[in-house]
Each structure stands twice: as C-alpha cells, then as structure tokens.
Amino acid sequence: MAQATTTADTNAGAVEWGRSVRVSNLWRDAFRRYCQNRLAAAAAIFIVLLALAAIFGPMLLPYSYAHQDYSAINQSSSGSHLFGTDYLGRDMLVRLLFGARISLSVGLIVQFVIVLIGVPFGLAAGFYGGIIDTILMRLVDILYAMPSLLFVIIIMTFLRGILGTPGGNSILKEIATLNAQLGGLLGVFIGLGLISWLTVARIVRAQTLSLKRREFVEAARGSGASNRRLMFRHILPNSLAPIIVAVTLGIPQAILYEAGISFLGLGVTPPMPSWGVMISESIRYLRSFPYMLLFPAIGLSITVLAFNFLGDGLRDALDPWSEH
Amino acid sequence: MAAYIFRRLIVLIPLLWAVATITFFLMHATPGGPWSNLGDKPIPPIILERLNAAYGLDKPLWQQYVTYLGHAAHGDFGPSYANRSLTVSDIIRQAFPVSLKLGLVAMFMAVVAGVGLGIIGAVKHNTWMDYITSLTAIIGISTPSYVVVSVLVLFLASRLHLLPTGGWDGILSTKVIIPAFALALYPAAVLARYTRSSMLDVLKMDYVRTARAKGLSEKRVLFGHTVQNALLPVITVTGLILADVVTGSFFVESIYSVPGIGRYFVQSITNRDYPVILGTVLLFGVLISVMNLVVDILYQFLDPRIQLN
Numbered sequence: 001m002a003q004a005t006t007t008a009d010t011n012a013g014a015v016e017w018g019r020s021v022r023v024s025n026l027w028r029d030a031f032r033r034y035c036q037n038r039l040a041a042a043a044a045i046f047i048v049l050l051a052l053a054a055i056f057g058p059m060l061l062p063y064s065y066a067h068q069d070y071s072a073i074n075q076s077s078s079g080s081h082l083f084g085t086d087y088l089g090r091d092m093l094v095r096l097l098f099g100a101r102i103s104l105s106v107g108l109i110v111q112f113v114i115v116l117i118g119v120p121f122g123l124a125a126g127f128y129g130g131i132i133d134t135i136l137m138r139l140v141d142i143l144y145a146m147p148s149l150l151f152v153i154i155i156m157t158f159l160r161g162i163l164g165t166p167g168g169n170s171i172l173k174e175i176a177t178l179n180a181q182l183g184g185l186l187g188v189f190i191g192l193g194l195i196s197w198l199t200v201a202r203i204v205r206a207q208t209l210s211l212k213r214r215e216f217v218e219a220a221r222g223s224g225a226s227n228r229r230l231m232f233r234h235i236l237p238n239s240l241a242p243i244i245v246a247v248t249l250g251i252p253q254a255i256l257y258e259a260g261i262s263f264l265g266l267g268v269t270p271p272m273p274s275w276g277v278m279i280s281e282s283i284r285y286l287r288s289f290p291y292m293l294l295f296p297a298i299g300l301s302i303t304v305l306a307f308n309f310l311g312d313g314l315r316d317a318l319d320p321w322s323e324h
Numbered sequence: 325m326a327a328y329i330f331r332r333l334i335v336l337i338p339l340l341w342a343v344a345t346i347t348f349f350l351m352h353a354t355p356g357g358p359w360s361n362l363g364d365k366p367i368p369p370i371i372l373e374r375l376n377a378a379y380g381l382d383k384p385l386w387q388q389y390v391t392y393l394g395h396a397a398h399g400d401f402g403p404s405y406a407n408r409s410l411t412v413s414d415i416i417r418q419a420f421p422v423s424l425k426l427g428l429v430a431m432f433m434a435v436v437a438g439v440g441l442g443i444i445g446a447v448k449h450n451t452w453m454d455y456i457t458s459l460t461a462i463i464g465i466s467t468p469s470y471v472v473v474s475v476l477v478l479f480l481a482s483r484l485h486l487l488p489t490g491g492w493d494g495i496l497s498t499k500v501i502i503p504a505f506a507l508a509l510y511p512a513a514v515l516a517r518y519t520r521s522s523m524l525d526v527l528k529m530d531y532v533r534t535a536r537a538k539g540l541s542e543k544r545v546l547f548g549h550t551v552q553n554a555l556l557p558v559i560t561v562t563g564l565i566l567a568d569v570v571t572g573s574f575f576v577e578s579i580y581s582v583p584g585i586g587r588y589f590v591q592s593i594t595n596r597d598y599p600v601i602l603g604t605v606l607l608f609g610v611l612i613s614v615m616n617l618v619v620d621i622l623y624q625f626l627d628p629r630i631q632l633n
Contacts, residue, residue, distance in 0.1 A: 161356055
C-alpha cells in the first residue's frame with residue numbers, strides 16, 4: 001500500500017491536496033479498476049439486489065417461512081405461490097428469501113469473527129516475534145492439520161450440544177436463549193468463525209513481519225510511538241488490502257460451509273430455512289418434485305459465484321501488481 | 325533426504341497428539357453420550373452403569389484420556405460403541421478402502437479434466453474457449469458436491485435411467501460414475517484455474533520465445549518446453565487436494581449410499597461413537613500430513629532448484 005501512494009498517483013491535484021487525499025486515492029483507483037472489470041461489477045450489483053430482496057422480500061409476501069398450509073403441499077409454481085410450496089405446504093419463495101438472509105448474514109458475520117480473532121493473533125505473532133510467534137504459529141499449524149470439514153462437524157456438534165441444553169451457568173443460558181431465538185445461527189457464527197480465522201492470521205502475520213522493518217514504522221518508533229500505536233495505527237492500516245481480499249473470498253467459503261453443515265442437520269435448526277436445509281429436505285422428494293432441489297441449489301451456487309467474482313475483482317483492483 | 329523425511333515424521337507425533345487431544349476433550353464436553361440414541365425406550369440406569377463400566381466411561385476423564393492415548397500409541401483404537409462387535413480398526417479397514425478408491429477415481433478424472441481445460445484455456449487465451457473453460461471452472465468451485473450428486477441422480481438416474489441411483493460395487497461398476505464425478509468437479513475446477521494461470525506465466529518466459537524463434541512447431545513448444553514447467557505448482561495443489569478429496573466425501577457418500585469412511589463418520593457423530601470419531605480424525609490427520617510430505621519430496625525431484633532442509 002505504501003507503493004500505492006508513490007506509484008498510483010495519477011491524479012494531478014493529489015500532490016497539492018496533501019496526505020489525506022493521497023491516501024484515499026488508492027481506494028479511488030481501486031474502485032475505478034474494479035468497475036472496469038465487468039464480471040466483478042455485475043457480481044456486486046447482483047449481491048446488492050440479493051441483499052435488498054433478502055431484507056425486504058419477506059416483508060412483502062403474505063406468508064411466513066414457517067407457515068404450513070396442508071391444503072397446498074408440494075405445489076409447483078402458481079399465482080399465490082410463485083415458486084411453489086414444499087412438502088409441508090410452506091411457500092418456497094419466502095423460504096428462499098429467508099435462506100438468502102441466512103447465507104448473507106453468515107457470510108458477513110463469520111468474517112467479522114474471523115477478523116476479530118485472526119487480526120490480533122497475526123499482529124501479535126508478527127510484531128513480537130520470538131517465543132510468542134512460535135507458540136501462536138504452532139497453534140495455527142496444529143489447527144491447519146485438522147481435517148477442516150471433520151473439525152467443523154465436531155465443533156458444531158459440540159456447540160449445538162452446549163447451546164441446546166443450557167446448564168446452570170447464567171451467561172451460557174443467555175447465549176443459549178439468544179441462539180434459540182436466532183434459530184441456531186449464533187452457533188453457526190461461532191463455529192465457522194473458530195475454524196476459519198487461520199488464513200487471516202497468517203496473512204496479517206506475514207504483512208506485519210515485512211512492514212515492521214519499513215522506514216515509516218521505524219520513524220514512528222523513533223518518535224516514541226507505543227507498540228500498540230505502531231500495531232494499530234501504522235501496521236494494520238497498511239495491511240488492509242490483503243485482509244479485505246481474504247475476507248471477501250472467505251464469504252463464499254462460509255456460505256458453503258453453512259449450507260453444508262445445515263445440510264447435515266448441524267447448522268440452523270428447522271423451521272429456519274437455510275438453503276442447505278432446503279436442499280437436504282428436497283432430496284427425499286427428488287423424484288417427484290425436483291423444483292424443491294433446483295431453487296435453493298441455484299440460489300446457493302449463484303450467490304457463491306457472485307462472491308467469488310467479487311473477491312477476485314477486489315484482489316485485482318486492490319493489488320494490481322500481483323499476477324494471478 | 326532420509327534425515328529430512330525422518331524429521332518430518334517426528335514432527336507428526338506431537339501434531340497428532342494435539343489433534344487427538346483437542347478432539348477428545350471437545351467430544352467429551354458435548355452433552356449426550358454414546359448410549360442416548362440406543363433403542364426406543366430409555367435405558368434403565370443399572371444397564372447404563374454397566375455399559376459405562378464395560379467401556380471405561382465411568383472413570384475420570386483424564387484417566388480415560390491417558391488410557392486412550394496409551395492404547396492408540398500401540399495401534400489399538402478401541403471398539404466401536406455403535407457396532408459393538410467391531411473395533412475402530414475393523415471399521416477403518418472396511419470403509420476406508422472404499423473412500424480411497426472413490427477418491428482416486430475422482431482425482432484421476434479431476435486431473436485429466438482440470439489440467440486439460442487449464443492448458444486449453446491458456447493456449448487459447450482470451451478467446452471464447454478460454455472464457456468457457458474459466459466459466460466452467462468457476463461454476464465448479466461454486467457448486468457444492470451434494471448439489472452435484474443430487475442433480476446428477478435426478479437427471480441421469482431417475483429421469484433418464486442411464487445410471488444407478490445409489491450404492492457401491494467397486495470402481496469398475498457404473499455406480500462409481502455419479503459420486504466420482506460429483507467429487508471431481510471441485511478439484512477439477514481448482515486445477516483448471518491453477519494450470520491456466522501457471523501456463524500463462526510460463527508462456528511469457530524467454531525460453532518459450534527462444535523455442536518459438538528457433539522455429540519449433542507450436543506443439544513442440546507446448547509439450548517440449550511449456551507444459552512440464554507449468555505443471556510444477558499444479559502438483560503441489562494436486563497433493564493437497566487429493567487429501568481433501570479422499571477425506572471430504574461425507575456428502576457424496578451419505579447421499580449416494582457409498583459405504584465409505586465419510587458416511588461412517590457422519591453416523592458416528594450422531595451416535596457419539598467417540599472411538600470411531602477419534603480414529604477417523606487421526607487417520608485423516610495422518611493422511612493430510614503425509615500428503616504434504618509426499619508433495620514436498622516430489623517437488624524436489626521435479627524441480628532440482630528446490631532444496632529441502
């Protein structure tokens with residue numbers, strides 16, 4: 001990013017405007033580069049539309065995601081149920097839109113958990129070095145050696161067990177109640193966050209290692225900045241671009257993981273309609289009512305596809321020097 | 325070389341110990357035990373007590389942990405709680421070869437298709453063929469295997485009756501096609517992307533230009549000078565993916581009723597079959613680490629510039 005301020009300075013007015021404008025130029029250039037990538041731009045538009053549909057769509061429909069209508073089970077699309085109904089007579093469209101809500105919120109909130117764990121971890125390991133680095137990175141190595149899908153399954157079983165049967169501990173009880181209100185989503189956020197922060201930790205550590213020897217950090221240290229200030233004011237802001245890229249590419253990963261564990265019955269709790277749950281419910285009726293599989297499957301694939309394009313586009317826009 | 329391999333294998337021991345420890349305590353901290361799903365009626369307390377005593381589950385947790393580690397170090401991973409006539413080793417011996425065979429078939433398909441598409445994409449860079457391969461690759465990355473299996477079963481098996489709807493009959497039966505294809509799609513997509521970008525890099529090299537300048541046919545340039553160099557990084561990815569494919573077939577095996585280790589693992593989780601869970605996790609841990617080691621060693625043979633130490 002330091003290169004960015006020296007090389008990407010095509011805006012003529014930038015020099016006179018001084019530091020603050022020059023810094024924002026990186027982002028403006030990145031935005032311009034991003035918009036030139038048509039696929040990435042289309043992906044971003046799709047995601048915005050999906051988010052709007054997920055937020056407002058269910059409010060506009062006369063059904064709730066759990067409303068069962070036994071006089072209208074397994075119907076294909078009609079005027080009153082645009083996408084048909086499932087085996088309990090629930091409206092597919094409202095369930096699909098709710099599934100989008102779940103996928104999007106899982107994608108985003110899990111990334112938040114990842115940043116919360118991974119960034120301090122990587123900063124501490126890279127900045128302090130020595131024994132702290134060794135211990136922290138050994139832990140990362142061990143977790144990397146765990147087969148990730150197995151580990152997700154074990155952690156989710158654990159979290160569901162813990163949050164499903166609240167014990168005497170009052171904090172745990174609060175969390176369990178909240179989790180139940182969210183249809184098991186809280187457990188999904190924690191579980192997926194716990195297993196996916198490793199990559200971000202490694203990226204931040206590598207960035208910190210290379211940045212902490214740079215002149216501007218040395219200068220700040222020389223003028224008496226504390227370690228904390230060095231880490232959060234000087235090193236972290238300069239590592240933002242790779243973190244943003246890793247986090248964006250982590251979103252489709254988290255969405256796929258959530259759908260997978262919900263498919264196995266370890267994610268959200270029914271009647272909460274995650275796309276993974278909908279796919280797994282549809283398999284029983286595959287022969288007679290294939291639309292029940294196709295809608296959530298297409299929704300899942302296209303959403304993941306869009307986030308992949310978004311991530312690739314951001315990577316190319318924020319880091320035009322690397323070749324992929 | 326021998327010393328290097330030895331050192332890497334030594335490092336494996338504390339790693340596996342850590343993996344086993346994390347899994348052990350996570351599992352035992354999970355509410356519910358191996359007998360909660362046994363039969364329809366609740367089990368009388370006296371029988372529960374005897375079951376626990378017979379399997380050592382009445383002892384303090386640390387004692388169970390020490391006993392388990394001691395036995396595991398001697399290759400004894402205990403009996404399965406759900407299938408009480410079988411040991412964990414029996415189950416792994418029965419189920420793992422199935423997963424391994426399925427995984428290898430899938431991997432073979434993935435390498436052929438992925439590397440092939442990647443090379444085509446790079447050679448026909450920025451033409452419609454390139455766009456189609458890239459699009460195929462990104463669709464493969466974005467579609468989970470359970471969707472692929474379900475869609476294939478729907479169209480090829482229940483609609484067109486071309487292939488069986490489930491089961492396992494060894495790798496020479498038509499039953500292998502759907503699960504192997506579903507497993508292969510993701511790695512094929514990843515390999516295609518890697519191969520394409522690696523080929524594009526190599527095609528820009530001076531020695532490729534030299535080869536063209538001295539009048540070699542495009543075919544000789546491609547297969548004499550480009551492909552083998554471009555495939556180096558691809559091999560690393562292949563090794564890592566292989567472990568993923570062999571260990572990652574829960575969904576495919578569960579949906580297509582393949583009696584492999586993945587399906588067993590999903591069942592053992594719901595049954596709280598502690599020894600089977602631990603055994604599977606350890607097996608997969610070893611597999612992933614050994615694959616990493618094999619990749620590193622192979623890499624040195626393929627690229628003499630790389631020195632292991």
